[in-house]
Amino acid sequence: MKSITPxxxxxxxxxxxGYKGKLPWRLSKEIINFKNITCKAADNKRNAVIMGRKTWESIPKKFKPLPDRLNIVLTRTITEEHTNTDDLIYLNDFNKISSVIDDSIDKVFLIGGSELYNHLFKSNVIDSIILxxxxxxxxxxIDTFLDWDLTDWVQKSHxxxxxxxxxDLEPEYNEKGYTYKYSLYQRQ
Ligand SMILES: NC(=O)c1ccc[n+]([C@@H]2O[C@H](COP(=O)([O-])OP(=O)(O)OC[C@H]3O[C@@H](n4cnc5c(N)ncnc54)[C@H](OP(=O)(O)O)[C@@H]3O)[C@@H](O)[C@H]2O)c1
Incomplete structure (x- = not known):
């Protein structure tokens, strides 16, 4: 299994x-950086983004599937409404992910939500995190939290x-009263 980067x-x-099934903030530069990070792939390849069904449903229809990436949506109940395409695959079992990641896929990102972030944090498929x-x-x-303990992880340099x-990412961003920066964490 390829490693998966949250x-x-x-x-x-x-x-x-999160709050009430959505993001608690709307930060346009953060959205652009998210797109750039998850889209940046080796030549002639694309990346995959894995998400839980609730995160998938929180994305407005006009923006999904997220373009230029293979969208993998996890749900325990697959129905006839769930039609797979070249850009969108529904899976009912996390262990089936490796069967849909072929050589055309460069990186694999986990993009939410809390159930998947918290469950997979403990697994060895994750060795790097972009936070x-x-x-x-x-x-x-806020009503949704990560239960991550990052004490055994190393925060790498910018x-x-x-x-x-x-x-390219700036060392710090300021938007709508928020200050934020991107950190790469890796297992010790
Ligand atoms: N701040 C951020 O960067 C960020 C990013 C993403 C999401 N979020 C926030 O996170 C919240 C959503 O998180 P959430 O925990 O409520 O939901 P979620 O993780 O997005 O989705 C949970 C659903 O995914 C499916 N699922 C989870 N694990 C599975 C497994 N092992 N196998 C098969 N299906 C599985 C189940 O779908 P079924 O019920 O259909 O079986 C489950 O109900 C929202 O508030 C969202 O805005 C924040």
């Missing part, structure tokens, strides 16, 4: 990621992050 934006220090660490004085309502992501 990409997630979380409010520090409590690692809050957007947000800080704000705004009052933000240069390591840029090399890993293969795109």
């Amino acid at each position: 990409v997630v934006a979380a409010l520090m220090p409590n690692l809050g990621i 957007t660490e947000l800080h704000t004085e705004n009052s933000v309502e 240069e390591d992050l840029l090399a890993f992501a293969g795109i």
Whole structure:
């Protein structure tokens, strides 16, 4: 199985990621960076993005499947409504992912939500994490959190992050009262 890299934006220090099934914030530069990170693939290849059914449903219809990436949606109940295409595959079992990742796929990202992030964090398919660490004085309502303990992980340098992501990212962003930066974590 290829390694899978979670990409997630979380409010520090409590690692809050969602509210009522949606993102608690709308940060346009963060959306652009997310797209650039998850789309950047080797020549003649594309990346795959894996998500849970609830995260899939939180994406507005006009934006999905997320373009230029193979979208893999996990749901335990596959029905006739779930039609697979070249860009979208529904799977009812995480262990079937390797069967749909062929040589045309470069990187594999996990893009949510909390159930998958929290479950897979403990598995050895994850050895790197791209975390957007947000800080704000705004009052933000959050009901969904990562239960990650990153103490055994190493926060790599910004240069390591840029090399890993293969795109340009600024050391810090400021948008709508939020300050945020991207961090690459890897297992010790
Ligand atoms: N801040 C961020 O970067 C970020 C990113 C993504 C999402 N989010 C937020 O996270 C929240 C959604 O997270 P969530 O935990 O509620 O839902 P989720 O993880 O997106 O989806 C959960 C669903 O995925 C399916 N699933 C999970 N594990 C599975 C497995 N091993 N095999 C087969 N199917 C599996 C099940 O679907 P069925 O019920 O259909 O069986 C389950 O109900 C939202 O608020 C969203 O905005 C935040």
